[in-house]
Amino acid sequence: MITVLVVDDSPLFASGIQMLIEAQPEMRSVGVASNGTEAIASVRARRPDVVLMDLRMPVMSGIDATRAVLAEPNAPAPRVIVLTTIQKDEAVYQAFRAGASAFLTKDATPARLLATIRDTVEDRELPEREASMRLVTEFADDRGDDGVRRRLHALTARERDVFQLVTRGLGNGEIAAALHLSEATVKSHVRSVLAKLGTTTRVQLVVFAYENQVHRHLDWPA
Template sequence: MNIRVVVADDQEIVRTGLVMILDSREGVEVVGQAADGRQAVELARRLRPDVCLLDIRMPGLDGIEATRLLTGPGPDHSPAVVVITTFDLDEYVYDALRAGARGFLLKDAGPDLLSQAVHAAAAGDALIAPRITARLLEAFADSGSPTRPAEPVEPLTEREEQVLLTVARGRTNAEIAEELYISLSTVKAHIAGLMAKLGARNRVEIAMWAYETKRVRH
């Protein structure tokens, strides 16, 4: 079955380009377009897409608030959200990821990376533009709360600590499996265990926790 996507961007030329790219990809179908966050939320709740691709800066309801509404408690169906922006250190990105976004891309990411991000989000994974993953997380961890996050009630195992570090460095599941000499299913099981122990909704929040607890240093 195709991955059903809603695309939201207030710039028509950008929105049209994103739709054309995604519709040209096998296994992806754009089912709705929105010019602002409020319209995106309405479309998502009516059309129940698998993924919403949201620009951060939109009039009325921006991408951050739209993300929070779509991924927070409420409707049974919560689509995966990928945020997209022009600036790699946009001050709003951190808030978007905290709101539940499952990926972050720059608008110059290119067709292949855009497609990868949509597929990753639909599969419950997450993708942040590789060239800025570490720098982005480090910058936002440094600018976040000075209070160090609490350690989980149930301590992480040695293997979970290893998987945590690879996730924080932006590795994909396949790359983690190869690096740690474990199966793909084992990687997925460890990531699920990390999310449960840390109260994280996705691997982006796992990575942010690793930086905030200084497990990954500059």
């Protein structure tokens, strides 16, 4: 059962998503929050698997709320899918940097919303891959983290291969086929790469690669 918390300051929009979630046999809504502060309290109390997070809300923004719920100690972190009215939105990029796993525009179809929830929970691929990659490439700055080289050189040769393919937006199945590995082995490598680079989601790996111009630090293609 996938438990979902809906965070949006529009009661009509939020209740519509909640009804859609409840209609799925393998999903359950655990409530609605109308701002970021309520979202943090609801995550603490209900421990959802997925948070559908509006970005622009009163009291506390979705970006700040995403950062806060993913920093909660001693609890499994939920997957955060941010909701936005426009696709080309720097706020989505900032949410990715804060740890969001995916994003959807509010005009997405119900089928697209449900598929994104399932894909995000299962780590099948980078949801909304092309749109996410465009956002990262447009808004990423070269931040010049001095610790990048050290962290990258902590990766094994195979982990570097996996990292390179993840940063192109490939899913586990595609990476497994490209490297002639099992999906279970790919998942293990992805978890190790995330830990070594101090990231929590696949899209954060993409952000990390672009912001730190990874090809400058290792002999990888640009």
